[in-house]
Amino acid sequence: MANGDAHHIEVLNPATLSVVEQVPTQSAADLDAALRTASTAREEWLRVPQRSVYLEAVSELIAAETESIAQVLTAEQGKPLTQARLEVGVAARAFAYYAGQRLAPEVLHDDERRRVERHFHPLGVAGLITAWNFPVALLAWKAAPALLAGNAVIIKPAPTTPLSALRLQGLLDKVFPQGLVQTLVGGNDLGEAIVTHPGIGKISFTGSTQTGRAIMAGSAPYLKRLTLELGGNDPAVLLPDADLAAAVSGIAAVAFRNAGQVCIAPKRVYVPRDLHDEVVDRFVDHLRGQRVGDGADEQTTIGPVQNAAQATRLTRLRESVAADGGLLHAGASGPGDLPGYFVQPAVVTGLDESAELVREEQFGPLLPVLAYDDVDAVVRSANRTEFGLGASVWSRDLDAAVAVADRLDAGTRWVNQHGPAELDIPFGGVKQSGLGSELGREGLLAFTESRITNIKKQSDRTTP
Missing domain, CATH: 3.40.309.10 (Aldehyde Dehydrogenase; Chain A, domain 2)
Known part of the structure; x- marks a missing residue:
């Protein structure tokens, strides 16, 4: 973990080991407050008829701020600026891609006797726990579908790379209702609080297999919905x-x-x-x-x-x-x-x-x-x-x-290629490399629960 005191994290530049910035950390008590705000914001969000318009606006804001975000990303993460710019571009395109998706009810059966529909409902508040290797892209991969589906989100970036997430949070605040998207910074204690809090219905995590197992165990008492993108040895x-x-x-x-x-x-x-x-x-x-x-x-x-x-x-x-x-x-x-x-x-x-x-x-x-x-x-x-x-x-x-x-x-x-992960193609692992899928339509449905409406159109009894 980055250096700092009990209430701050010192974010280091991994190339120079100089301090980029000191960032205040949040506690489990802060999480409780954030969830109260998120609950109110989500009620307003569910009344928005065209959520895709908001995602399009975020995409445009990210694209316009590509260079400033890339500079922050390189400073805290270390990757070359050319790669940082590409990553920011991926984030902008992720919001644009999900802005083009729809969650209209699916008709599973329709005849003279009955009509059966499948409806997609949001899960509530989603906890998004991102990794330090692609902190900008991973945030967008998770947040865009979660928000389109009607959820509020709590973002926890890796403690060594919180600055780019906070930079994105500033852009998201310009678009979404206050409190719908919140970024909390902290270490393992905050992550555990997010995983075990009964007010969070979905966890989307990218990181190690060892931590993924701990998340499964910690969330089990609440049967939380999970998406886990874990380790690999490709x-x-x-x-x-x-x-x-x-x-x-x-x-x-x-x-x-x-x-x-x-x-x-x-x-x-x-x-x-x-x-x-x-x-x-x-x-x-x-x-x-x-x-x-x-x-x-x-x-x-x-x-x-x-x-x-x-x-x-x-x-x-x-x-x-x-x-x-x-x-x-x-x-x-x-x-x-x-x-x-x-x-x-x-x-x-x-x-x-x-x-x-x-x-x-x-x-x-x-x-x-x-x-x-x-x-x-x-x-x-x-x-x-x-x-x-x-x-x-x-x-x-x-x-x-x-x-x-x-x-x-x-x-x-x-x-005849290795990669990339593509926005419109589901991405996930087998064996100990994960659970569920990100990206594509499956990545959107992962932030919903399916409910069936079975409608009887007429009586089965014959009239004498």
Whole structure:
């Protein structure tokens, strides 16, 4: 967690370790007050006939403030400004996308005897708990559908990246009824209070599998509706006929983006043994074109990792490579004498399935490349994990690639690409990678409950 006293958090710039800002924190008592305000605001919100107009206005405000939000995002999160601007754009488009969605009743059956309709009702107040890797995009992914559905929302950003959420809160306040959207800043105690509070009917969380399990346990007494987007250890499988240039370029673009802190990033690459060395050389060539540094520098392509705990964990994983018999292949320049949480990006060879870096989700710029001899064996290896968020298969033979992809245990299986998560496509994990879906229409329905209205049109009895 960021530094600070009992009532404030010091938000650090992860590249320079300087204090960006001190932010007041909120308590469980503040949550009670926020929920009282939210309840009143939601009554007003439910009377609004065209909620989509409000979402469109938010989209326009975010787009107009792209540069100022991106500057704040880079300062607290560390990612390069070019990536921060793209993330803000995703947030603007998320509000615009959901502004175009509708929740009209669905007619399930209609004949001379009866009509059956399915209606969608909001859940009340939704608690949105976001992660530090994409604090702006994740907030929009959750808040836009929750609000369109008629809910009030309480946003809890990660304690190391609250500033961009507060910046967005200022824009949301210009559009929505007072108290409908509120951002509370705090640590684990506040998160636990949100999860266990009886006044919150829905939790949408992005973060670790361990925390996701705790949320399930904490919310169980109230049978809260949950959407959990959790960890992943995504495999990328190159088949023997893969276009190596396209595969390496596509995998590297995601694996090292945001310093590797991407839920759906490829985290293990499986390559036919006779192509292994060439693929590794291509990855190293890619790294030679990268510059590690302060994200505020327009020349930087890979920034620091976001926080001290993640830097410490990645340092441990990096040190484990030699102990597990592996080799690190670096190539990027920088970061010079900057004091921040920098982890030199590298491709890693010589490891097997038992290596810590292969078994765990690294969530950083260390990418193991493993050789394989048999496609059936590599499918078993790819599935030998508790996670199942994403996976990709690369081949010129689309039928062969799809056949392999269909055998992979993942919520999304990409062919000849790895990512992106798209606004109109449901996104979620299997196994220990999550529960439910975000994005697309399913992401909207996740903030509603379904109620059936069954209408009898005429009597079943015949008239004598």
